[in-house]
Amino acid sequence: MLSAFLDNFTFCGEVNVHLECLNASRYIVLHAQRLHVQAVRVAEDRLAGGLRVAGFFLHPPTQVFVVVLNRSLEARRTYNLKIVYSALIENELLGFFRSSYVLHGERRFLAVTQFSPTHARKAFPCFDEPIYKATFKISIRHQATYLSLSNMPVETSVFEEDGWVTDHFSQTPLMSTYYLAWAVCNFTYRETITKSGVVVRLYARPDAIRRGSGDYALNITRRLIEFYEDYFKVPYSLPKLDLLAVPKHPYAAMENWGLSVFVEQRILLDPSISSIPYLLDVTMVIVHELCHQWFGDLVTPVWWEDVWLKEGFAHYFEFVGTDYLYPGWNMEKQRFLTDVVHEVMLLDGLSSSHPVSQEVQQATDIDRVFDWIAYKKGAALIRMLANFMGHSVFQMGLQDYLTIHMYGNAARNDLWNTLSKALKKVGKSVNIQEVMNQWTLQMGYPVITIIRNETAVNTVEIFQERFIYDISTKTKDPILGNSSYLWQIPLTIAVGNTSHISSEAIIWVSNKSEYHRIPALDEASWLMGNINQTGYFRVNYDIRNWRLLINQLMRNHKVISVSNRAGLIDDAFNLARAGYLPQSIPLEIIRYLSEEKDFLPWHAASRALYPLDKLLDRTENYNIFNEYILKQVASMYLKLGWPTNNLNRSLIQAPYQHEELRREVIMLACSFGNKHCHQQAATLISDWISSNRNRIPLNVRDIVYCTGVSLMDEDVWEFIWMKFHSTTAISEKKILLEALTCSDDRNLLNRLLNLSLNSEVVLDQDAIDVIIHVARNPHGRDLAWKFFREKWKILNARYGEALFMNSKLISGVTEFLNTEVELNELKNFIKSYEEGAAASFSRAVETVEANVRWQKLYKEELFQWLRKSLAH
Numbered sequence: 001m002l003s004a005f006l007d008n009f010t011f012c013g014e015v016n017v018h019l020e021c022l023n024a025s026r027y028i029v030l031h032a033q034r035l036h037v038q039a040v041r042v043a044e045d046r047l048a049g050g051l052r053v054a055g056f057f058l059h060p061p062t063q064v065f066v067v068v069l070n071r072s073l074e075a076r077r078t079y080n081l082k083i084v085y086s087a088l089i090e091n092e093l094l095g096f097f098r099s100s101y102v103l104h105g106e107r108r109f110l111a112v113t114q115f116s117p118t119h120a121r122k123a124f125p126c127f128d129e130p131i132y133k134a135t136f137k138i139s140i141r142h143q144a145t146y147l148s149l150s151n152m153p154v155e156t157s158v159f160e161e162d163g164w165v166t167d168h169f170s171q172t173p174l175m176s177t178y179y180l181a182w183a184v185c186n187f188t189y190r191e192t193i194t195k196s197g198v199v200v201r202l203y204a205r206p207d208a209i210r211r212g213s214g215d216y217a218l219n220i221t222r223r224l225i226e227f228y229e230d231y232f233k234v235p236y237s238l239p240k241l242d243l244l245a246v247p248k249h250p251y252a253a254m255e256n257w258g259l260s261v262f263v264e265q266r267i268l269l270d271p272s273i274s275s276i277p278y279l280l281d282v283t284m285v286i287v288h289e290l291c292h293q294w295f296g297d298l299v300t301p302v303w304w305e306d307v308w309l310k311e312g313f314a315h316y317f318e319f320v321g322t323d324y325l326y327p328g329w330n331m332e333k334q335r336f337l338t339d340v341v342h343e344v345m346l347l348d349g350l351s352s353s354h355p356v357s358q359e360v361q362q363a364t365d366i367d368r369v370f371d372w373i374a375y376k377k378g379a380a381l382i383r384m385l386a387n388f389m390g391h392s393v394f395q396m397g398l399q400d401y402l403t404i405h406m407y408g409n410a411a412r413n414d415l416w417n418t419l420s421k422a423l424k425k426v427g428k429s430v431n432i433q434e435v436m437n438q439w440t441l442q443m444g445y446p447v448i449t450i451i452r453n454e455t456a457v458n459t460v461e462i463f464q465e466r467f468i469y470d471i472s473t474k475t476k477d478p479i480l481g482n483s484s485y486l487w488q489i490p491l492t493i494a495v496g497n498t499s500h501i502s503s504e505a506i507i508w509v510s511n512k513s514e515y516h517r518i519p520a521l522d523e524a525s526w527l528m529g530n531i532n533q534t535g536y537f538r539v540n541y542d543i544r545n546w547r548l549l550i551n552q553l554m555r556n557h558k559v560i561s562v563s564n565r566a567g568l569i570d571d572a573f574n575l576a577r578a579g580y581l582p583q584s585i586p587l588e589i590i591r592y593l594s595e596e597k598d599f600l601p602w603h604a605a606s607r608a609l610y611p612l613d614k615l616l617d618r619t620e621n622y623n624i625f626n627e628y629i630l631k632q633v634a635s636m637y638l639k640l641g642w643p644t645n646n647l648n649r650s651l652i653q654a655p656y657q658h659e660e661l662r663r664e665v666i667m668l669a670c671s672f673g674n675k676h677c678h679q680q681a682a683t684l685i686s687d688w689i690s691s692n693r694n695r696i697p698l699n700v701r702d703i704v705y706c707t708g709v710s711l712m713d714e715d716v717w718e719f720i721w722m723k724f725h726s727t728t729a730i731s732e733k734k735i736l737l738e739a740l741t742c743s744d745d746r747n748l749l750n751r752l753l754n755l756s757l758n759s760e761v762v763l764d765q766d767a768i769d770v771i772i773h774v775a776r777n778p779h780g781r782d783l784a785w786k787f788f789r790e791k792w793k794i795l796n797a798r799y800g801e802a803l804f805m806n807s808k809l810i811s812g813v814t815e816f817l818n819t820e821v822e823l824n825e826l827k828n829f830i831k832s833y834e835e836g837a838a839a840s841f842s843r844a845v846e847t848v849e850a851n852v853r854w855q856k857l858y859k860e861e862l863f864q865w866l867r868k869s870l871a872h
Contacts, residue, residue, distance in 0.1 A: 030126060
């Protein structure tokens with residue numbers, strides 16, 4: 001039972017716990033943090049008489065609260081524990097915290113919770129670990145001008161004389177503390193009902209609801225609940241689901257059961273001014289949180305080391321669920337590669353990576369396990385599994401898993417066993433636990449090298465080794481150099497020639513090196529491994545096979561599938577960056593792009609060029625690289641042209657692949673300095689300034705704003721700054737703020753950095769993006785790096801406890817440092833301060849070391865090839 005006082009931001013509470021004593025004990029220990037406990041009472045159930053409490057105390061280092069009794073509780077008896085306490089509604093991002101917004105010129109407040117992973121203990125004393133599932137009956141007392149929400153619907157409301165009201169919520173099913181939730185706010189809502197009768201509401205600021213900004217999210221939520229109920233064959237288990245859009249939140253969203261909380265910019269969407277990337281972002285966050293209502297809320301990981309079980313599934317389903325809403329978008333088969341596989345392989349190719357399942361001994365370790373390795377590698381491994389099992393068997397296995405474990409907890413081996421049984425049912429026997437243990441308990445991933453045997457025509461030798469960007473770390477660290485890293489790899493292989501490609505065969509590779517016969521292989525044909533890139537590994541070939549593949553792409557790229565074209569590009573760039581391949585191979589591959597009409601390979605190339613561009617953007621020969629890239633982009637840029645601005649039709653009608661391809665090509669053209677692209681952006685911005693009507697096409701607004709700010713004078717910067725303050729559209733605010741970081745003017749960049757920490761001007765969660773974007777700008781990289789070091793104490797205090805934020809900030813500010821001087825600055829900085837974020841910093845050092853090493857070893861080789869190539 002809670003009373004929330006939003007006038008002075010405090011709350012007081014009373015918690016009653018019904019507990020059973022298993023072994024006699026004089027102590028009751030539960031979690032509590034930052035709570036002021038006024039009274040404790042322990043009584044035996046049926047009798048009114050209390051047990052004498054000798055004392056109670058908080059123990060901050062372990063975040064527990066201890067009740068000491070005069071005599072022991074007796075085994076096999078039940079007791080009632082009552083604790084009366086009070087605390088602050090903090091102005092931060094965790095526990096029970098407050099946030100505010102401005103409506104009709106006045107500031108309004110709201111209070112909301114974020115308990116995952118270990119912050120329920122900041123709101124009430126509880127057994128705050130996932131395994132201790134219980135039922136919860138929550139009551140919230142608040143001023144009648146506000147409304148309150150929780151996981152369950154309100155059962156009764158009791159109004160008092162003095163303008164206060166108490167809402168009593170229905171009892172929850174068995175659940176863990178971390179997805180319990182409540183909120184006190186004066187929002188309004190819209191609602192809809194699913195086929196099976198689940199009431200779905202979206203709560204947001206009254207002005208956003210009035211504008212219809214929540215309608216898109218509400219409608220897809222209804223459809224997605226129906227999709228998941230059908231896919232999992234398990235009904236949604238609560239009577240209602242509320243989506244709550246709040247201005248300030250540490251994460252994109254949180255899957256509290258029945259009351260999922262979203263930060264506004266990941267759920268509100270104004271259809272008249274949102275781009276496709278923004279629509280996609282909102283869609284996928286919602287798909288993710290809804291998947292958690294099953295994977296996470298209904299079936300919960302036993303312990304945080306297996307957090308990837310819920311996060312990997314939710315991340316994988318982001319793509320499956322979006323495919324259900326937009327069948328033509330091919331998310332799971334295509335976009336998954338660039339946004340998940342290619343992305344996480346960058347992190348997981350560092351020797352300072354970690355396994356997907358990692359041990360968690362104490363509360364402070366938990367934050368470590370919430371990172372892209374858990375989310376994205378988890379998802380990539382689940383996709384690999386679904387592909388080698390076959391999607392229908394995989395789906396059957398998941399239905400069994402959820403049915404067996406509903407309202408309970410499960411660990412990874414429970415999942416592996418259920419999936420192995422599903423395979424047995426269709427007459428296949430694979431020991432999934434044995435295969436998956438290698439992928440989840442070892443860090444990193446393999447690179448498979450396929451070498452054709454010169455003497456025996458149709459034989460190949462296949463090697464596996466752990467892929468590492470900075471090969472020199474292998475020699476420094478004996479554990480990495482040692483060959484104990486082995487995986488059981490489901491390698492799919494196909495043989496092709498100028499006009500067609502064979503069907504794939506699967507080879508399970510489990511040794512350091514193996515010989516295999518590939519019947520259809522002859523002199524003129526080429527080999528392709530990891531068909532459609534369903535496996536979580538890279539593939540390298542002998543140079544002759546690379547040449548044949550490049551040749552094929554130039555002559556008729558359609559013989560090779562879209563996903564494999566994207567995969568080849570990404571593998572080649574990364575193999576070259578790590579020194580497994582000559583620097584010229586990836587640059588030769590992208591020559592074929594002038595004929596490429598599919599979005600995915602362009603997207604893969606654009607993402608792979610990005611780190612290379614950042615390695616070179618402060619070198620004196622940068623213009624040679626620039627010129628080469630522009631040459632590859634020019635003809636496609638001319639072919640596609642610019643989108644026209646038809647504000648009157650909805651986003652979805654535009655063919656997604658075509659619009660995304662055009663956007664990608666314009667982005668490359670403008671950022672590498674295509675003259676026509678620059679002129680077009682400047683014209684569009686000038687038109688906006690002179691007419692005060694924004695006619696810039698939605699899908700390229702961010703590119704135009706950024707290009708305009710970088711090319712034009714300070715007046716444009718001031719104009720964008722003014723628009724950032726005056727706009728109410730969430731999606732627009734975000735891209736205006738990012739555009740300000742594109743300036744070439746160091747004074748403006750410094751001014752922006754200093755303003756970023758003012759919460760009245762820039763939202764807490766957006767300040768990080770400002771600093772990172774300044775660091776990506778070659779004119780601001782050293783400024784952001786300096787700012788980061790000077791303000792580290794403030795930044796660490798603000799974001800240190802929030803998962804992701806610190807690591808995102810640290811990698812964003814350091815990943816493109818690439819000189820000896822910067823490397824030393826980084827090492828000295830780490831020495832000079834003691835605590836916090838150790839894992840992120842060791843990753844940063846390794847990344848910068850690899851950057852410095854690449855400059856020394858390969859930069860010249862690259863420039864020589866570029867000079868030669870441009871001369872031809």
